[in-house]
Amino acid sequence: MATERDGRPDGTGQERRLGAAELxxxxxxxxxxxxxSSAFCRPCVTTRRILAEVAAMVDGVTHIEIDAEERLALTRLLGVEQTPTVLVLDAAGRIVRRATGMPRKADVIAALGAAV
Structure with a gap:
């Protein structure tokens, strides 16, 4: 899971936060x-399984899957250009890690370290 820091301001000078309304x-x-994810994305199926397994292993972590085509405005707002794209949010809803492509379970667990 190639990750990059993502604390980009949303144009207001503040970090973007995602909550239940957006997600x-x-x-x-x-x-x-x-x-x-997208309907015809084969790596998305494996990514779904990996993220669900990690969420089940780590107390207080939730996995939310968003159909990129159905939620096009959010997809564009966040600059998602390919699927699967995974965002790791901290408890406040800030994006602390971002990755594209199918992740390895160990990398997801390591990325969670930045959030919890």
């Missing part, structure tokens, strides 16, 4: 793994 589901109390 369409309640974020985790400690961290949230947000997966952008």
């Amino acid at each position: 369409g589901a309640e974020p985790g109390p400690r961290a949230t793994l947000v997966q952008f």
Whole structure:
């Protein structure tokens, strides 16, 4: 999981925060793994399994999958250009890690370290 720091301002000079309204589901109390997927994305299926397994292993972590085509405005707002794209959010909903492509479970666990 090639990660990059993402604390880019949203144009207001503040870091973007994502909550239930933007995500369409309640974020985790400690961290949230947000997966952008598309219907014909084969790596998205494996990514879904990996992220669900990690979320089940780590207390207070939730996995939320978003269909990039159905939520096009959010996809564009966050600059998601390919699927799968995974965002790791901290408890406040700030994006602390971002990665594209199918992740390895160990890399997801390591990325969570920046959020919890």
